[in-house]
Amino acid sequence: MDRNNDIYVTRPLLPPLSEFYPYLEDIWKNRQLTNNGPFHRQLEQALADYLGCKHISLFANGTLALLCAIRALRISGEVITTPYSFVATSHSLSWNGLKPVFVDIDPITGNLDPNKIEQAITPQTTAILPVHCYGIPADVEKIDALAKKHGLKVIYDAAHAFGVTRDGNSILNFGDLSILSFHATKVFNTIEGGAIICRDEESKRHIDRLKNFGFTSETTVIATGINGKMNELQAAFGLLQLKHIDYALSQRRECYQRYRQTLGKLNGLEIIKPDANVSWNYAYFPVFIGPEFSYSRDEVYTILKKEGIMARRYFYPLISDFSLYSALASENQDKLPVASALANQVLCLPIYAGLTIDDQQRVINVILRLAAKPCSVSIKERGTA
Secondary structure: OOOOHHEEOOOOOOOHHHHHHHHHHHHHHOOOOOOHHHHHHHHHHHHHHHHOOOOEEEOOOOHHHHHHHHHOOOOOEEEEEOOOOOOOOHHHHHOOOOEEEEEEEEEOOOOEOHHHHHHHHHHHHHEEEEEHHOOOOOHHHHHHHHHHHHOOEEEOOOOOOOOOOOOOEHHHHOOOOOEEEEEOOOOOOOOOOOOEOOOHHHHHHHHHHHEEEEEEOOOOOOOOOOOOOHHHHHHHHHHHHHHHHHHHHHHHHHHHHHHHHOOOOEEEEEEEEEEEOOEOOOOOOEEOOOOOOOOOEEEEHHHHHHOEOOOOOOOOOHHHHHHOOOOOOOHHHHHHHHHHHHHOEEEEOOOOOOOOOOHHHHHHHHHHHOOOOOOOOOEEOOOOO
């Protein structure tokens, strides 16, 4: 098969190259490549305005942002988190010498189940690290109420949640801190990159110091910081991306709606749908393939791959299934039945700005061919209207 015709689960948003040249010319003229340059400062303000957040600190990548957020809040001991995520979520805890405690997830949203959190709290618990999985908001009210009741910090891994709002308010403004990823695979990218969303100016100043080795002046260091700074080329690329992001999001929405209309009534296949009060970013298109479907999830995955369609099993296996977490009591699959079930059913289909109707139809045709038959019942969805 001609690999040039492969369809990937995502492709980065790349604005016209000609539009990037003026930014590069400014960088060459200023000769400032990093260290809080003019494009860096402009992007922080532009993102704060676009996302509806007061204080944003940019980072070279999302994992560094999460590492520094944990350090900034002086978290210790145990942190309750989800096993259904990318490994960076839990790795960031381990890198800070913390113990991840895995708790099961909600079967509808795929997010940390707030009803399971309290029973996992011990005297060593100091924080909760939920994920807004697929950009679908976690139950922030219940989680924040539990945190307040038990004196815990909350960091939201919002890597998928760029631009997501609920009731018109940014989902990034909940918790003590929220983390964004601007990796090339994300809805909004700076090639690599990330950010911490802060509640107040003092928190931002502290985080800005941490990402610059702990310096407060040329000769003064007050914290054991790290080099997490975003450079000027990344920041310039981000400013250009912002000019195209609304169009890109509209293309994602159209892609999502086409999938829903064509695949929504297939027996044994469930799709995800955000609540009506959520403005979603269509970051992923996960489907959950149950036993009623004609083929298993892994069979569908293999057949799609042979057809040149590179779907992904986000998130399989669970983080808790990796051997480096095997010593944790919370990694037992018997304690994580919902997460284990979803991990064995999920398949994310290609969705991105620039995915042509013809290529999307290729994906749809394979799924329709594999389906037993459309059922007559109403659309099966994860979520409510």
